[in-house]
Each structure stands twice: as structure tokens, then as C-alpha cells.
Amino acid sequence: MFDQKKYQDIYRTLYLIRRVEEEIGRIYPSDKIKSPVHLSIGQEAVSVAVCSALDERDAVFATYRSHAAYLAKGGNLKEMIAELYGKQTGCAKGKGGSMHLLDPSCGFIVTSAIVATTIPLAVGYAYSLKLKKSDSVVVVFFGDGAVDEGAFHESLNFAALKKLPVLFVCENNLYAIHSHFLTRHHSDNIFKRAASYGMASECLKEDDLGVIYQRTKFFVDQIRQGSGPAFLECYTCRWREHVGPNDDFHLGYRSEQEVSHCKDNDQLKKIRAEIEPSVIKKINQKVEQQIEDAFIFAEKSPFPGKEELMTDVFKD
Amino acid sequence: MERILTYPQAILEATKNEMSRDESVVVMGQGVDDPKAILGTTLGLLEEFGPQRVFDTPLAEDGMTGVAIGMALGGLRPIQTHIRMDFMLLAMNQIVNMAAKMSYMSGGRLNVPLVIRSMIGKSWGQGPQHSQSLYPMFMNVAGLKVVAPSTPYDAKGCLIAAIRDNNPVIFIEHRLLYYQKGPVPEEDYTVDISKARVLTEGSDITLIGVSSMAVECLRAEKFLKEVGLQAEVIDPISLNPIDIETIIKSVKKTKHVVIVDNAWVQAGFGSEIISRLWENGLSSEVKVKRIGFAATPCPTTPTLEEHFYPNAKGIASFAYAMLRPKEKAWEPSTKLEIEEIEFKGPF
The missing domain is CATH 3.40.50.970 (Thiamin diphosphate (ThDP)-binding fold, Pyr/PP domains)
Incomplete structure (x- = not known):
């Protein structure tokens, strides 16, 4: 479905995200990482597929579980790891941490630790783009938990009302922490609710990178031409615990089988199969080096000094 | 003109x-x-x-x-x-x-x-x-x-x-x-949103009123004038950050301060000001009073609402009692319409 170059680009990003997060998981018990981490492992395909279908000029808003989206949009890896380490060189000078990654220089605008709060921000940002007659598109990622919040519904309504250039991407991993969607909602129909606000809306149940890419591309093109907002509900699967580096099957809220079924559908393996092993080897080596460099950068970077405490509260 | x-x-x-x-x-x-x-x-x-x-x-x-x-x-x-x-x-x-x-x-x-x-x-x-x-x-x-x-x-x-x-x-x-x-000048101008404004100068007592309570303080200042007391009325304008310097300067002069919140008293603007005065060394020699909403939700009926809000007469009475503690309580009898308090400037 992709040409070889695109396969390699996608693979590189998928592999980078997977390996960065595995490294985070490995280092986490050392307490060198100074903020809680919500790993995207297992969910990378949605971020990579969607961001691969965007241009540099497009903007992304996301959540506290955004390592994947940050890297997929081209966020600076060294600054990300330094941010996790609480260092001055981090993307937010250590003042944000893992839940507040941002890299506006590549269009990764902002993330937040409060569920659903970036959805209206993305809509407002889209309003500013429309007013400026820009042809950029805004994408906002959020989980199924955000659907519980009023801000989700308020945002969809307003985006449709004003025909704003925004693509809503719901990463439905079925759980808000440990609560299954159907313990929180009457029906499993997120995408239908989005449609009822007045926008094109689809549900992609197969967690297939190629399909997510294709549907994103389709909607982004439409939005760029002025269709107004669209909505993609993407079923996905978080392999590890809600927060932290481990698995959580001992808690009993979901079975190991439920997740192993998802692991059989690992998109990293699927994309890898499309590329020559010798090429894979080269990509892997490069990515491993990049990751090593980023962790060394974070280790060696200084912590912010006391004088940083009072800066950035207000902008002059 | x-x-x-x-x-x-x-x-x-x-x-x-x-x-x-x-x-x-x-x-x-x-x-x-x-x-x-x-x-x-x-x-x-x-x-x-x-x-x-x-x-x-x-x-x-x-x-x-x-x-x-x-x-x-x-x-x-x-x-x-x-x-x-x-x-x-x-x-x-x-x-x-x-x-x-x-x-x-x-x-x-x-x-x-x-x-x-x-x-x-x-x-x-x-x-x-x-x-x-x-x-x-x-x-x-x-x-x-x-x-x-x-x-x-x-x-x-x-x-x-x-x-x-x-x-x-x-x-x-x-x-x-x-x-x-x-x-209001027609031209474009800004007012520093971190500074308080002294609305009237006086030497006996400082009255600080938040938002419309600044108007009540101006009315109280008129009442107090009738009994020979000079109030300095301050509109804090900025509630965060607080221009404490302007307030300290006034209170150092008057040694008496009434802070009228436009909200409930507890943990309000008045509480903050008194804390800051204390922290700045103005403690025992300064008499302080906080006034604000009654500690209840706002009642709808006018007979109760009347007692819920601070007003100019009450502010003047508190000020009088603070300045003349040995005399019997006083309440202004004259009636001032709110329209009588127009800001004359120049600012």
C-alpha cells in the first residue's frame, strides 16, 4: 500500500517509539525519570499512521499519553528524554514532564494531564487557522475516557457549528484507567455520537496502520478543502499498565489473553515484513544510536537552577 | 471640556x-x-x-x-x-x-x-x-x-x-x-494593571474597596467628612498582583485601615492585605477591620439582602468607631444617592 520509502519512514518512527518507550521502562526503576509515564506501547500505530498523513504545517494536540504522538509528529527526542529527566534542556525546561510534552516548532502544540482539556484547545486553534485563512489542519488525539467529559461534546458541537479544520482522533483502548467503556456508557458508539454533531465520522476496529493512514489522508484532504471537522475512532490496545512501565494483568480487570490477541496484531512486525532485512538492520542501528545519544544528553544535562522556579509564570 | x-x-x-x-x-x-x-x-x-x-x-x-x-x-x-x-x-x-x-x-x-x-x-x-x-x-x-x-x-x-x-x-x-x-479621554491609553489608585487623599483612615465597594468607600468618605474625619480611599484595581506599596504608604500615614471586600470575608482580599501589612512590619500600631458579604449565600428578598452586603453607612460607622473608640456609636443619617458619586478625576 505504501512505496518502499514510506514503509521505511513509517517503520523507522514505529521502531523509534517502541524502543524509546522500552528504554524508558528499563530505566524507570532507577528513579532517574522524574515524572509518571503513561506508555503508548501497543498504541503506536494510531499516532504514526495519523501523523504520517499530515504535513509539517499541520498542528497536533494530544494527551498525557503522548510519547508516540510527540515522536510521530517529529518532536525532538533529546528534549523529550531530558524533559522526563527533569532537566533544563527538556522541551519544557523540566517544568512539565512526561504528561506535558510539546514541540511547537514541529507543530506538536501541547498536551495535558487533565482528560479532554486539549480537545477544545485544538478546536480554538482551528478557529484561529480559519480566521487567518490558513490551509493547515489540526489533529487532536484523545482516549475513550475523554468521551465521558463534557468538554468533548462541547468541542465537537462548536467545531461542527463553525466548520473548523480539525480531525478528532479517538484512541479507543477500551479502558479509562481500569474502567471498561461499557461500565461507563450505555453503548459502544463513540463515532456515531460524533456524527450526530454534524461531521463525517468512522470507526476503524482493526487497528491496521495502513487503513488508519488511508482514512486520515482522506479526511485531512477533505478538511483542507473546507469540509469542516471529521472524526476517526480507532480501536487500539495499551499493552502495559495505565501508568508506569509494567504490565497489570495481576489486577484482574482484563485478561492477558485480551492483550496477547492485540500483540498478535503488532503493526511494527507487520510493517517490518515489507522491508528488506538488511535495510531493517541499518534503520535499527541508527535508531538505537539516536536513543543512546538522547539518554546520554539527558543524563549529562543540568537540572534547572533555583532561579528557574519563578520564571515563565507570566510572559512579558 | x-x-x-x-x-x-x-x-x-x-x-x-x-x-x-x-x-x-x-x-x-x-x-x-x-x-x-x-x-x-x-x-x-x-x-x-x-x-x-x-x-x-x-x-x-x-x-x-x-x-x-x-x-x-x-x-x-x-x-x-x-x-x-x-x-x-x-x-x-x-x-x-x-x-x-x-x-x-x-x-x-x-x-x-x-x-x-x-x-x-x-x-x-x-x-x-x-x-x-x-x-x-x-x-x-x-x-x-x-x-x-x-x-x-x-x-x-x-x-x-x-x-x-x-x-x-x-x-x-x-x-x-x-x-x-x-x-474618559478619547485617545488610546493604558492603565497599569498592577497598580492601585488613590481616589481621595485623607489623613485619618484608609478605606480600601474592591470594585463597586470603592464607590461605597467614596460615599463613606463623604459621610465621615461631615463629622470632621478625612478618609483616604483606595481602589486596589489589581487583585493579583497586589500593589501593596501604595497601600502601605497610605496606612503608614493614617494608622487605620478598613478593607471592604466585594465577596465573603474569609480568605478574601482584606485577609490578604492585613497579612501583608503585618509582614511589612505594620502590626500593633495599625488598627484594621475587614468588611464583606455576610457568611451566607446571598438571599433574594430585599429585607435580608440589605443586611448581606456592606454599605457606605456601615463602612462609615466602622471607621468612626475605629477612630473614636471612646465615643458612642455613630451612623450617618443623610442619604446619598449613588449617582452623586461620580468620578471627577483627573486621573
Whole structure:
């Protein structure tokens, strides 16, 4: 479905995200990482597929579980790891941490630790783009938990009302922490609710990178031409615990089988199969080096000094 | 000859000034484009600047505040309005968790130039949910600026300054101030939104009133004059940050201070001022008094409401008792209409 170059680009990003997060998981018990981490492992395909279908000029808003989206949009890896380490060189000078990654220089605008709060921000940002007659598109990622919040519904309504250039991407991993969607909602129909606000809306149940890419591309093109907002509900699967580096099957809220079924559908393996092993080897080596460099950068970077405490509260 | 405007005319003029000067300024909120136009403060903006820059919003305070923040991140300078401050409680998540923290939690890479205008209601049976004055909550949040000017001159200058500010500013207007008239220059000017203003000078006692309570303090000052006492009335204007220097200077002179909150007393502006005076070494030699709303929800019926709010007579009585503790209690008998307190300036 992709040409070889695109396969390699996608693979590189998928592999980078997977390996960065595995490294985070490995280092986490050392307490060198100074903020809680919500790993995207297992969910990378949605971020990579969607961001691969965007241009540099497009903007992304996301959540506290955004390592994947940050890297997929081209966020600076060294600054990300330094941010996790609480260092001055981090993307937010250590003042944000893992839940507040941002890299506006590549269009990764902002993330937040409060569920659903970036959805209206993305809509407002889209309003500013429309007013400026820009042809950029805004994408906002959020989980199924955000659907519980009023801000989700308020945002969809307003985006449709004003025909704003925004693509809503719901990463439905079925759980808000440990609560299954159907313990929180009457029906499993997120995408239908989005449609009822007045926008094109689809549900992609197969967690297939190629399909997510294709549907994103389709909607982004439409939005760029002025269709107004669209909505993609993407079923996905978080392999590890809600927060932290481990698995959580001992808690009993979901079975190991439920997740192993998802692991059989690992998109990293699927994309890898499309590329020559010798090429894979080269990509892997490069990515491993990049990751090593980023962790060394974070280790060696200084912590912010006391004088940083009072800066950035207000902008002059 | 000085040009006299009402408070809402000053607000409208400031908004028009900024919308004409800067295309990124937009006005949004429930009713901003309707015939009543937020008590006239947005009148004609729709016709002049069009529906993309002046628009009504759904009844979705939380979501629409988030939208305003997103607009600000996208390079606009939104002015969001709440015709009753009570409804801001529905937007606290976005105001406190997002707007106030955006600059800090992004390490200074993002900022939110956003003005949230809100009106405090009073009287005519506004009752418990249409009369709240929640500024102490906002005063407690790092990352927010909070202003509540009482004169038309300051309303215009502060609003222009707030719109040009690169940070979220909570701009508080008391509905009773809408009857105020005063000199307002036609030209473009700003008022420093971190400074207090001394409205009248006096040597016996300092009266500090928040928002419309500054007007009550001016009335009290007139009453006190009748018994030979000179009050210095201060409008703090900025509730966060607080211009404590101006207040200290006055209190050092008068040694007596009454702080009139436009809210409940506990953990209010008065509490903060007295703490700061104490921290600055003005303790035992200064007599202090806090006045504010009764510690109840606001009653609707006028016979109870009358006792809920501080008023000029009460303020004057407290001031008198503080200054002349050995004499018997005094209450002014004369009646002053609020229209009699017009701000003459020059400021």
C-alpha cells in the first residue's frame, strides 16, 4: 500500500517509539525519570499512521499519553528524554514532564494531564487557522475516557457549528484507567455520537496502520478543502499498565489473553515484513544510536537552577 | 471640556479601540452579538467587525474557555465574556488547569493572551447564584492576573492593557458600576494593571474597596467628612498582583485601615492585605477591620439582602468607631444617592 520509502519512514518512527518507550521502562526503576509515564506501547500505530498523513504545517494536540504522538509528529527526542529527566534542556525546561510534552516548532502544540482539556484547545486553534485563512489542519488525539467529559461534546458541537479544520482522533483502548467503556456508557458508539454533531465520522476496529493512514489522508484532504471537522475512532490496545512501565494483568480487570490477541496484531512486525532485512538492520542501528545519544544528553544535562522556579509564570 | 462616559461606554470604547488596532482581537461569549449586547458593552461590534470576530457561543463555559485558550495559542487575542460571574465556575477547569499554567508548564514556549470579562450582579433579587463575586478564588491561583477597576477611566485603560497583556487576565466588572460616569479621554491609553489608585487623599483612615465597594468607600468618605474625619480611599484595581506599596504608604500615614471586600470575608482580599501589612512590619500600631458579604449565600428578598452586603453607612460607622473608640456609636443619617458619586478625576 505504501512505496518502499514510506514503509521505511513509517517503520523507522514505529521502531523509534517502541524502543524509546522500552528504554524508558528499563530505566524507570532507577528513579532517574522524574515524572509518571503513561506508555503508548501497543498504541503506536494510531499516532504514526495519523501523523504520517499530515504535513509539517499541520498542528497536533494530544494527551498525557503522548510519547508516540510527540515522536510521530517529529518532536525532538533529546528534549523529550531530558524533559522526563527533569532537566533544563527538556522541551519544557523540566517544568512539565512526561504528561506535558510539546514541540511547537514541529507543530506538536501541547498536551495535558487533565482528560479532554486539549480537545477544545485544538478546536480554538482551528478557529484561529480559519480566521487567518490558513490551509493547515489540526489533529487532536484523545482516549475513550475523554468521551465521558463534557468538554468533548462541547468541542465537537462548536467545531461542527463553525466548520473548523480539525480531525478528532479517538484512541479507543477500551479502558479509562481500569474502567471498561461499557461500565461507563450505555453503548459502544463513540463515532456515531460524533456524527450526530454534524461531521463525517468512522470507526476503524482493526487497528491496521495502513487503513488508519488511508482514512486520515482522506479526511485531512477533505478538511483542507473546507469540509469542516471529521472524526476517526480507532480501536487500539495499551499493552502495559495505565501508568508506569509494567504490565497489570495481576489486577484482574482484563485478561492477558485480551492483550496477547492485540500483540498478535503488532503493526511494527507487520510493517517490518515489507522491508528488506538488511535495510531493517541499518534503520535499527541508527535508531538505537539516536536513543543512546538522547539518554546520554539527558543524563549529562543540568537540572534547572533555583532561579528557574519563578520564571515563565507570566510572559512579558 | 472633559468628555464624560459611563462605565459600559468606556468598556465598549476600549474594545473597539483594540479591535480596530489589532485584527487578532476577537470577542466571544453568550449574547455578545444579541440586541442587548452585554449591557451595551459589545453594541455595534458585530456590524463593525463581522461575525468571525464577534460571535455568540453555545452554553458551554468549560469547552468555550478551552476554545478561547486554543485561539490564543493560535495567535488571536480573545475577549470572552460572562454576563454573570457565577457561570465562571463552569470554566474553572480550563481557567485554572490550562490558561493559568500554560506558560509555566511549557517552559515559557507558549502563552495565553486571553481576557475573561465577567460581571458581578447585585440587587433586584439576583439571589444566591446570580450575585457571586469569586475573585478570591482567582487571587489564589499562580499564573492569573485579576483586575477590578471601579472608574470609567480605569475601565477603559485597564481593559486596553489587559487585551495587550500576553497572559490570561480576569477582568471583573460590577453591575452597579455601570451607572458610574466619569471623564474618559478619547485617545488610546493604558492603565497599569498592577497598580492601585488613590481616589481621595485623607489623613485619618484608609478605606480600601474592591470594585463597586470603592464607590461605597467614596460615599463613606463623604459621610465621615461631615463629622470632621478625612478618609483616604483606595481602589486596589489589581487583585493579583497586589500593589501593596501604595497601600502601605497610605496606612503608614493614617494608622487605620478598613478593607471592604466585594465577596465573603474569609480568605478574601482584606485577609490578604492585613497579612501583608503585618509582614511589612505594620502590626500593633495599625488598627484594621475587614468588611464583606455576610457568611451566607446571598438571599433574594430585599429585607435580608440589605443586611448581606456592606454599605457606605456601615463602612462609615466602622471607621468612626475605629477612630473614636471612646465615643458612642455613630451612623450617618443623610442619604446619598449613588449617582452623586461620580468620578471627577483627573486621573
